[in-house]
Amino acid sequence: MASGTQAVTGGRSGEERPGGRTARRRLSVDERREQLIAVALELFAHRPPEEVSIDDIAAAAGASRPLVYHYFPGKQAIYEESMRRAGQELAGRFEEKAEGPLSERLHRVMGRYLDFVDSHGPGFSALLRGGSVAASPGTTAVIDEVRQAAYEQILLHLALPAPSPGIRRTVRAWIANAEITSLEWLAERSVPREELQLQLVQDFVVALVVTAAREPAVAVELADFLAAEQPEGPTGLLVRDLTSLLAVPGLATALTRLATPEA
Known part of the structure; x- marks a missing residue:
């Protein structure tokens, strides 16, 4: 799920400047929230939710614990939003x-x-x-x-x-x-x-x-x-498998008996 979401480290994204220097810009409110959701979803995809902590989410996002709480009141809220996505x-x-x-x-x-x-x-x-x-x-x-x-x-x-x-x-x-x-x-x-x-x-x-x-x-x-x-x-393969069952000794006879009402 994390694929397709831009990875951001340390709360800023990089843009190349002349001379090889990288200009950094702070994430907007929406960008930061989306980043936290993407990071949390990646963690929840590989570990049971009870094994993922707010500290884990903060560390994976390159953010502080208070910053995560600024966007979400707790782990349950970010888990629910991740699962909604x-x-x-x-x-x-x-x-x-x-x-x-x-x-x-x-x-x-x-x-x-x-x-x-x-x-x-x-x-x-x-x-x-x-x-x-x-x-x-x-x-x-x-x-x-x-x-x-x-x-x-x-x-x-x-x-x-x-x-x-x-x-x-x-x-x-x-x-x-x-x-x-x-x-x-x-x-x-x-x-x-x-x-x-x-x-x-x-x-x-x-x-x-x-x-x-x-x-x-x-x-x-x-x-x-x-x-x-x-x-x-898939249906053709199924029909052939079912038809092959008729070769099982006694099965065709048993089915014929069940399909024939007694007089």
């Missing part, structure tokens, strides 16, 4: 042009999502888990806004005229699943990131199919979604 960035990563197969769009979205999880680990995972000592109504509101932004973007991609309650529940459940799964991955790294990215998209496709089995109107839309999918895309 991080939340805005994360919400933006769900934005994707409505072009091409649905699963391929979601695959790109989840790639950006996991990039964020990977690079903003400890601070944001503590917030998402709700176990951080820095959690508060303000930080909870940040997460709620991210979840709502993700929810609205996924509904836009589905492009259903009137999403049913079942579809809405499916989308919200998948967002929760993606959140929990990615945080577990962050802690364990049990599978390659690319594999997790694919699995999360396929989880959504499966959830959509289950919803369609319960709702005829969704089934009609599902046919259009599947018609646009490609054999080498």
Whole structure:
């Protein structure tokens, strides 16, 4: 997150003068505040919030402790503002042009999502888990806004005229699943990131199919979604994996029995 933010040391920025001397100027109020937020967010991205102190933020910014308190009443305030900025960035990563197969769009979205999880680990995972000592109504509101932004973007991609309650529940459940799964991955790294990215998209496709089995109107839309999918895309790979299960001894017979009502 710190990338894209101009690094400033000692409270002043440098400009080259003739003869190699560097002219220094004091940061404006807005520039200093932005610098402190950027520095704090970088620290929170790599360490749990309870392990970051005001002194750490001041030292990283090349500022004094009283100066940090001049802009923020305490660590909680700067943490909440940092998380608000991080939340805005994360919400933006769900934005994707409505072009091409649905699963391929979601695959790109989840790639950006996991990039964020990977690079903003400890601070944001503590917030998402709700176990951080820095959690508060303000930080909870940040997460709620991210979840709502993700929810609205996924509904836009589905492009259903009137999403049913079942579809809405499916989308919200998948967002929760993606959140929990990615945080577990962050802690364990049990599978390659690319594999997790694919699995999360396929989880959504499966959830959509289950919803369609319960709702005829969704089934009609599902046919259009599947018609646009490609054999080498996430959905095509999923269908091949599911089809290969029929070769497992006894599985096809068991499924046929379950699908055939008794007379």
